[in-house]
Amino acid sequence: xxxxxxxxxxxxxxxxxxxxxxxxxxxxxxxxxxxxxxxxxxxxxxxxxxxxxxxxxxxxxxxxxxxxxxxxxxxxxxxxxxxxxxxxxxxxxxxxxxxxxxxxxxxxxxxxxxxxxxxxxxxxxxxxxxxxxxxxxxxxxxxxxxxxxxxxxxxxxxxxxxxxxxxxxxxxxxxxxxxxxxxxxxxxxxxxxxxxxxxxxxxxxxxxxxxxxxxxxxxxxxxxxxxxxxxxxxxxxxxxxxxxxxxxxxxxxxxxx
Numbered sequence: 181x182x183x184x185x186x187x188x189x190x191x192x193x194x195x196x197x198x199x200x201x202x203x204x205x206x207x208x209x210x211x212x213x214x215x216x217x218x219x220x221x222x223x224x225x226x227x228x229x230x231x232x233x234x235x236x237x238x239x240x241x242x243x244x245x246x247x248x249x250x251x252x253x254x255x256x257x258x259x260x261x262x263x264x265x266x267x268x269x270x271x272x273x274x275x276x277x278x279x280x281x282x283x284x285x286x287x288x289x290x291x292x293x294x295x296x297x298x299x300x301x302x303x304x305x306x307x308x309x310x311x312x313x314x315x316x317x318x319x320x321x322x323x324x325x326x327x328x329x330x331x332x333x334x335x336x337x338x339x340x341x342x343x344x345x346x347x348x349x350x351x352x353x354x355x356x357x358x359x360x361x362x363x364x365x366x367x368x369x370x371x372x373x374x375x376x377x378x379x380x381x382x383x384x385x386x387x388x389x390x391x392x393x394x395x396x397x398x399x400x401x402x403x404x405x406x407x408x409x410x411x412x413x414x415x416x417x418x419x420x421x422x423x424x425x426x427x428x429x430x431x432x433x434x435x436x437x
Contacts, residue, residue, distance in 0.1 A: 181381060182209040182232070182349065187241035189227060189405075201227050202405045205241070209349075213412070214375050214382045216392035218424070219402035220431060225385045228402070229351055232383065234258040245348065260289070263342040265335070267354040272338025275327030279318060279337065282326055283307045286341035310340050314370065332363035336370055343374050350375065352384035356391065364388070368395060389424055403431055 187205040192198050201224050209215065219225050230236035232243070234255035242251045250258060265272055273282045284299040284307075304322070311319035314336045318329075326334060335355060343350065352371065356364040372395050375382050386392050392399055399416050401409035401424065409427060411419055 181211040183244040185242050188239040190239060205405060211381055212379050213398050214396035215398045215400060216396045217385045217400045218392045223402040224405040225402055229353055229385060233262055233264055233351060261348040263347040264351040265338050265342050265355040267357045269331045269334035273326045273334055278323050278325055280322045283341055286344045289345050332359050335367050339370055339374060343378055350380045350382040354385050389421060393421060
């Protein structure tokens with residue numbers, strides 16, 4: 181489905197701060213895979229997501245989506261088929277708009293903005309049904325401003341709005357990192373329900389090793405721009421937390437940390 185082929189990316193090229201991240205990096209993401217991406221800081225996790233979303237250009241190589249070359253496609257064009265949920269709950273919604281208005285905006289993604297009402301009243305019942313799945317009572321607060329919601333409620337809403345319209349790929353950028361442990365668990369359960377129900381091809385970067393092992397059907401561990409662990413299916417299901425921790429310890433000794 182998604183192929184990253186021979187990707188090169190270096191920051192601050194030609195300066196004393198030159199930092200190579202990817203050198204001839206290759207990755208294939210199959211349809212319906214739910215991939216957890218882990219790794220230490222600077223391993224290339226966030227850079228990978230930014231390259232896929234188009235917010236960061238590459239130096240060499242190409243990206244293919246269903247055999248279509250999207251290498252030079254701008255990020256706003258890719259957003260028509262790539263949804264992204266960020267670490268900061270505030271980035272996934274507009275605080276001064278109501279829940280209803282946020283959902284209406286998401287519902288119109290990729291459609292022309294003509295001279296018509298922003299909110300289609302015929303869709304309100306559908307929006308309430310989507311909110312009911314959260315079990316947070318937001319369906320009864322649909323006219324409340326999003327700025328009045330807690331971080332967990334906003335992140336749950338971001339998950340709903342990001343997947344309201346059909347997408348080919350869902351990007352989760354440490355989307356539970358800013359939440360307390362209990363809320364993180366709730367958001368991950370919601371994430372898994374949405375990904376499973378809508379059969380979304382998903383790439384999730386996380387620092388939570390328990391989530392990385394418990395959710396998804398493939399796991400990647402990155403280090404210095406390379407995948408040093410890549411397991412899927414039964415191999416992923418049989419992966420022990422101790423094996424990952426041992427790898428992290430090995431890397432720490434290697435790098436002198």
